[in-house]
Amino acid sequence: MIISQLSRKNVQALTPYQSARRLGGHGDVWLNANEYPVSPDFDLTACLFNRYPDPQPAAVVKGYAAYAGVQPENVIVTRGGDESIELIIRAFCEPTDSVLYCPPTYGMYAVSAETCGIALKRVPLNADFQLELAEIEKQLDGVKVLFVCSPNNPTGNVVNRADLLRLLEMTRNRAIVVVDEAYIEFCPQASLVNELAHFPHLAIIRTLSKAFALAGLRCGFTLANAELIGVLQKVIAPYPLPVPVSDIAAQALSEQGIAEMKMRVNTVLANRTALIAEFAGLACVEKIFATESNYVLVKFEDGEKVFNALWEQGIILRDQHNAPGLANCIRITVGTEAENRKVIAAIRALV
Numbered sequence: 001m002i003i004s005q006l007s008r009k010n011v012q013a014l015t016p017y018q019s020a021r022r023l024g025g026h027g028d029v030w031l032n033a034n035e036y037p038v039s040p041d042f043d044l045t046a047c048l049f050n051r052y053p054d055p056q057p058a059a060v061v062k063g064y065a066a067y068a069g070v071q072p073e074n075v076i077v078t079r080g081g082d083e084s085i086e087l088i089i090r091a092f093c094e095p096t097d098s099v100l101y102c103p104p105t106y107g108m109y110a111v112s113a114e115t116c117g118i119a120l121k122r123v124p125l126n127a128d129f130q131l132e133l134a135e136i137e138k139q140l141d142g143v144k145v146l147f148v149c150s151p152n153n154p155t156g157n158v159v160n161r162a163d164l165l166r167l168l169e170m171t172r173n174r175a176i177v178v179v180d181e182a183y184i185e186f187c188p189q190a191s192l193v194n195e196l197a198h199f200p201h202l203a204i205i206r207t208l209s210k211a212f213a214l215a216g217l218r219c220g221f222t223l224a225n226a227e228l229i230g231v232l233q234k235v236i237a238p239y240p241l242p243v244p245v246s247d248i249a250a251q252a253l254s255e256q257g258i259a260e261m262k263m264r265v266n267t268v269l270a271n272r273t274a275l276i277a278e279f280a281g282l283a284c285v286e287k288i289f290a291t292e293s294n295y296v297l298v299k300f301e302d303g304e305k306v307f308n309a310l311w312e313q314g315i316i317l318r319d320q321h322n323a324p325g326l327a328n329c330i331r332i333t334v335g336t337e338a339e340n341r342k343v344i345a346a347i348r349a350l351v
């Protein structure tokens, strides 16, 4: 009790991120965290652990830079994309600044800002889940960091490129625009990576947790111009990446690792098409939202009933009931063909 009261006021008030793992559940079909449904196979090749690791392991930085089409000076490796989010807030926000984000979107932008004691400005996405640029422009005073997620989690759509470019223009010399591309491998043509040359205040977040099938590894990246990367290098922990993590990450970023990732993406896209076709035939489905990612947002007549019934059967989905504008919506990760069949069969059996 006393100890809690010693913690910072914003931490006392904080509702921690409701991660898929924290929410729990029991079963054998896990479609609530946008993971790849099967693990890739890696062996550790590094076996010396007595020394501290390279703070920014060269093989990982070079491998990711080559894959992303940037120079190594444009890359910082972090403990998952989640660490990138917090690093950017910590490095750029004074206590009097604010962070702007556009719900419904990924929950960690708000949680990280609240943890750091930084005020939040919310400018909800419009009915098509696109940016409200005029409203954002009105709210820009005091905003130091803006987060946009594309493809957006949990809705699945890509944010219009022209809107992102206008956002970058209106924030030039004022704020950092973070574009979260955690799912970009499922629609690589939508990446803003080629815009880094034009916008020194653009930061792109990436991860090995989704298409690379390595959520358990905890490895992510920020891509940006060298000056911005240099700022993040000042505040990151001295040895963020354990030796086994960088060992496996380097293998995942080899030519073969990237070829395998692309095959996984093709598998997900094919299974997604099949899953969506099945949903379209279910009477209790009100809407299937367009997706460019490895998950599908579906609106049901009674979302709570579907979520709870499947939860009881060990099919764990991600309820979006409490997200603004997403009543009766459930986010469903594309699983294996067998898992997807189980989802459809379980929903069909509900009637």
Ligand SMILES: *Cc1c(COP(=O)(O)O)cnc(C)c1O
Binding pocket: 034, 079, 080, 081, 082, 083, 106, 149, 153, 180, 182, 205, 206, 207, 208, 209, 215, 218, 219, 220
């Ligand atoms: C999964 C995810 C991340 C990062 O996840 P890490 O596992 O920390 O790399 C970042 N943003 C969004 C939108 C995500 O869905």
